[in-house]
Amino acid sequence: MQKRMLAAMRPADLAAQPARWQQQKSARTRARLVDAAIDCLVEGGYPGLTTQQVAERTGVSRGAMHHHFPTRFDLVAAVIEHVFYQRMRLFLDDYLAGLAGAEESELVALATAAHWRSVQGREYAAYLELAVAARTNAELDGVFAPAARRYDEVWISEMIESFPYWRERWETMKRAHDFVIAAHMGILLQRPVVGEERTAQMTDLIAHFAQSLYAIP
Amino acid sequence: MQKRMLAAMRPADLAAQPARWQQQKSARTRARLVDAAIDCLVEGGYPGLTTQQVAERTGVSRGAMHHHFPTRFDLVAAVIEHVFYQRMRLFLDDYLAGLAGAEESELVALATAAHWRSVQGREYAAYLELAVAARTNAELDGVFAPAARRYDEVWISEMIESFPYWRERWETMKRAHDFVIAAHMGILLQRPVVGEERTAQMTDLIAHFAQSLYAIP
DNA sequence: CATAAAACAGGCAGTAATGCTGGTTTTATT
DNA sequence: AATAAAACCAGCATTACTGCCTGTTTTATG
Numbered sequence: 001m002q003k004r005m006l007a008a009m010r011p012a013d014l015a016a017q018p019a020r021w022q023q024q025k026s027a028r029t030r031a032r033l034v035d036a037a038i039d040c041l042v043e044g045g046y047p048g049l050t051t052q053q054v055a056e057r058t059g060v061s062r063g064a065m066h067h068h069f070p071t072r073f074d075l076v077a078a079v080i081e082h083v084f085y086q087r088m089r090l091f092l093d094d095y096l097a098g099l100a101g102a103e104e105s106e107l108v109a110l111a112t113a114a115h116w117r118s119v120q121g122r123e124y125a126a127y128l129e130l131a132v133a134a135r136t137n138a139e140l141d142g143v144f145a146p147a148a149r150r151y152d153e154v155w156i157s158e159m160i161e162s163f164p165y166w167r168e169r170w171e172t173m174k175r176a177h178d179f180v181i182a183a184h185m186g187i188l189l190q191r192p193v194v195g196e197e198r199t200a201q202m203t204d205l206i207a208h209f210a211q212s213l214y215a216i217p
Numbered sequence: 218m219q220k221r222m223l224a225a226m227r228p229a230d231l232a233a234q235p236a237r238w239q240q241q242k243s244a245r246t247r248a249r250l251v252d253a254a255i256d257c258l259v260e261g262g263y264p265g266l267t268t269q270q271v272a273e274r275t276g277v278s279r280g281a282m283h284h285h286f287p288t289r290f291d292l293v294a295a296v297i298e299h300v301f302y303q304r305m306r307l308f309l310d311d312y313l314a315g316l317a318g319a320e321e322s323e324l325v326a327l328a329t330a331a332h333w334r335s336v337q338g339r340e341y342a343a344y345l346e347l348a349v350a351a352r353t354n355a356e357l358d359g360v361f362a363p364a365a366r367r368y369d370e371v372w373i374s375e376m377i378e379s380f381p382y383w384r385e386r387w388e389t390m391k392r393a394h395d396f397v398i399a400a401h402m403g404i405l406l407q408r409p410v411v412g413e414e415r416t417a418q419m420t421d422l423i424a425h426f427a428q429s430l431y432a433i434p
Numbered sequence: 435c436a437t438a439a440a441a442c443a444g445g446c447a448g449t450a451a452t453g454c455t456g457g458t459t460t461t462a463t464t
Numbered sequence: 465a466a467t468a469a470a471a472c473c474a475g476c477a478t479t480a481c482t483g484c485c486t487g488t489t490t491t492a493t494g
Contacts, residue, residue: 023440025440025441025490025491026440026441029441029442042353043353044353044354045263045349045350045352045353045354046262046264047263047264048353050480050481050482051481051482051483052480052481052482060442060443061442061443061444062443062444062445062482062483063441063442063443063444063445063484063485063486063487064441064442064443065442066483066484066485067440067441067442068441070483070484071482071483072481072482072483125352128349129349129353131406132262132345132346132349132406133262134409135262135406135409136259136260136261136262136265136346137261137262141409145409145410148409148410149410152410152411174415175415175418175419175422178407178411178415178418178419179400179419179422181403181407182400182403182404182406182407182419183396183399183400183403184403185402185403185406185407186398186399186400186401186402186403186404186406187399187403189348189349189352189399189402189403190395190398190399190402192351192352192358192362192365193362193365193366193369194369194395198391198392198395201392201395202392202395202396202399205392205396209426242460242461242470242471243470243471246471246472267450267451267452268451268452268453269450269451269452277472277473278472278473278474279452279453279473279474279475280454280455280457280471280472280473280474280475281471281472281473282472283453283454283455284470284471284472285471287453287454288452288453289451289452289453435494436493436494437492437493437494438491438492438493438494439490439491439492439493440489440490440491440492441488441489441490441491442487442488442489442490443486443487443488443489444485444486444487444488445484445485445486445487446483446484446485446486447482447483447484447485448481448482448483448484449480449481449482449483450479450480450481450482451478451479451480451481452477452478452479452480453476453477453478453479454475454476454477454478455474455475455476455477456473456474456475456476457472457473457474458471458472458473458474459470459471459472459473460469460470460471460472461468461469461470461471462467462468462469462470463466463467463468463469464465464466464467464468
């Protein structure tokens with residue numbers, strides 16, 4: 001439960017303790033820029049992520065921004081790293097926090113619930129915008145797809161570490177993992193049209209199906 | 218199986234037999250413009266749907282385009298109607314075509330398979346782009362959300378008509394319907410990262426779960 | 435303390451998209 | 465055939481975004 005795989009992928013924006021003050025200051029503004037970019041993404045989608053907006057939100061001049069991120073796409077690439085990392089970290093923090101003194105039979109339900117919570121955060125909203133935009137933007141896909149596959153492997157590694165009870169049934173675990181991730185994404189997108197009641201019914205259904213995958217060998 | 222509800226919602230673009238030739242010509246160019254707009258949507262996402270691109274693809278001048286669709290958003294609104302209608306029509310055509318001589322127990326599997334096929338068409342790709350863009354675009358959402366809710370009701374009506382066998386279990390049917398739609402959407406978005414093999418496993422899983430909803434009362 | 439380098443600021447040209455306007459051709463009406 | 469209306473065309477002004485460029489301040493180094 002050490003999140004070893006994930007820890008190795010921490011992006012430069014979230015560095016722990018930089019040596020020089022100047023580097024620290026630089027890292028701080030970079031982080032602020034990336035954070036503002038995520039806000040833009042959440043509020044205006046991928047087309048709403050403009051350098052002007054980011055500069056205006058952070059108070060950083062466009063010139064300074066050009067120093068940290070020469071082109072708009074450099075900023076987008078940094079956002080991608082940040083979003084993948086944070087999305088996974090927030091899920092793991094939530095899941096591991098609620099794990100104390102849990103029965104083995106509850107683990108799947110706890111993980112499913114934690115994932116549904118994680119899906120409602122702004123990091124996931126930004127991730128979704130990027131994922132959809134990458135479908136129709138070759139340049140973006142060139143950075144997004146490799147990152148997605150990288151984190152998919154990390155995610156599986158973490159799951160194997162967190163679910164030692166199903167050591168001999170990793171294939172089943174992977175299928176359940178894929179299923180929950182895809183289903184929650186779809187539910188999130190359908191939520192505005194079906195409303196809260198049917199959304200809740202669907203999440204319950206997903207949890208039930210995920211459980212059934214483990215219950216039946 | 219008459220698609221009565223759906224037939225009542227056919228957009229003006231797809232009118233059957235207009236009276237005057239001029240109106241027919243007008244409807245034809247309108248349809249061409251909407252069709253080109255869908256191509257833009259599929260290839261470049263919502264930001265790629267520009268009036269210039271549409272005019273260039275169709276060969277229609279921007280001035281003529283302004284005559285049919287005074288503003289860009291008028292075109293988008295027409296696209297929304299078209300996409301909702303076509304997405305549902307293509308699914309129903311496919312499903313009803315494969316229905317001849319089918320066992321009652323196969324219906325759920327047939328419907329699920331037909332829906333997964335429909336999800337891979339360009340109409341659905343356009344729908345997805347609009348759905349995601351509407352999340353961060355209030356003006357777009359103002360047209361998209363009502364249309365989505367309208368077609369959600371039509372969809373349910375058609376399902377009730379197509380599945381008379383579960384007359385007394387409409388709630389179960391609705392839940393299965395919601396589940397398959399959401400799950401397929403999520404699978405489609407996850408497909409580029411998980412690959413074809415895991416995608417196929419997921420669709421099989423969805424079909425199995427949908428079936429189980431009916432099998433167990 | 436002097437000098438280099440890093441971080442920051444503001445502004446300018448190029449590009450592309452939108453909405454609109456004046457003018458032209460084609461079709462319908464009487 | 466004459467007139468009105470619908471469909472079509474080309475171009476202009478505005479807006480907004482990107483990329484880059486020249487300076488200025490702050491921090492590190494010898």
